[in-house]
Amino acid sequence: MTEWSWPNQQVVRADESGPGIDTPPLIEAGEARWMLAGSDMAPPTTHGRVTFATGDQANPGTIWITLVDLEGADQTERALRLTIGSVIHLENDSGSWQEYVCRETPTLDGTLLTLVDPIHWNTNGLLVDGEEIALTGHPPEINPL
Numbered sequence: 001m002t003e004w005s006w007p008n009q010q011v012v013r014a015d016e017s018g019p020g021i022d023t024p025p026l027i028e029a030g031e032a033r034w035m036l037a038g039s040d041m042a043p044p045t046t047h048g049r050v051t052f053a054t055g056d057q058a059n060p061g062t063i064w065i066t067l068v069d070l071e072g073a074d075q076t077e078r079a080l081r082l083t084i085g086s087v088i089h090l091e092n093d094s095g096s097w098q099e100y101v102c103r104e105t106p107t108l109d110g111t112l113l114t115l116v117d118p119i120h121w122n123t124n125g126l127l128v129d130g131e132e133i134a135l136t137g138h139p140p141e142i143n144p145l
Contacts, residue, residue, distance in 0.1 A: 032069040034048050035070060036130065036131055037051050038052045039129050043112055047069070048068065049065075050133065057126060058120050060120070062117065066111060066113075067079060080108070081137065083105055086102045088100045095125070096126060099120075099122040099123070100119065100121055102115055103118055104117065
């Protein structure tokens with residue numbers, strides 16, 4: 001496994017940087033967890049939830065993520081680091097994951113992080129409603145293709 005370090009950053013393994021991205025994660029993995037409720041098709045009203053407007057992981061329309069995780073910790077500081085081009089990575093404990101690129105600047109409304117019409121960037125297996133997922137994020141590529 002390839003590893004490298006950046007000034008003032010933790011060591012990051014190459015396989016955690018996403019497809020074609022060679023910069024350290026914008027949002028570190030940490031212990032924060034959410035529950036996937038993708039088929040709810042409405043903004044979540046319970047802490048620790050991620051939902052998709054269409055209920056479809058491949059074409060979510062809008063993704064809503066509560067700013068408070070399952071443990072009750074406020075993740076606003078992490079969410080504020082996202083911008084146009086940032087990659088959001090959702091992964092379950094068995095290694096399945098979905099990635100989305102922010103097409104617009106994500107918005108925060110006090111309880112929710114909203115990603116409007118993100119691009120479904122990459123996948124490694126479907127995530128299942130009701131399972132816990134970790135959320136990480138990566139900055140936009142410096143030299144996109």
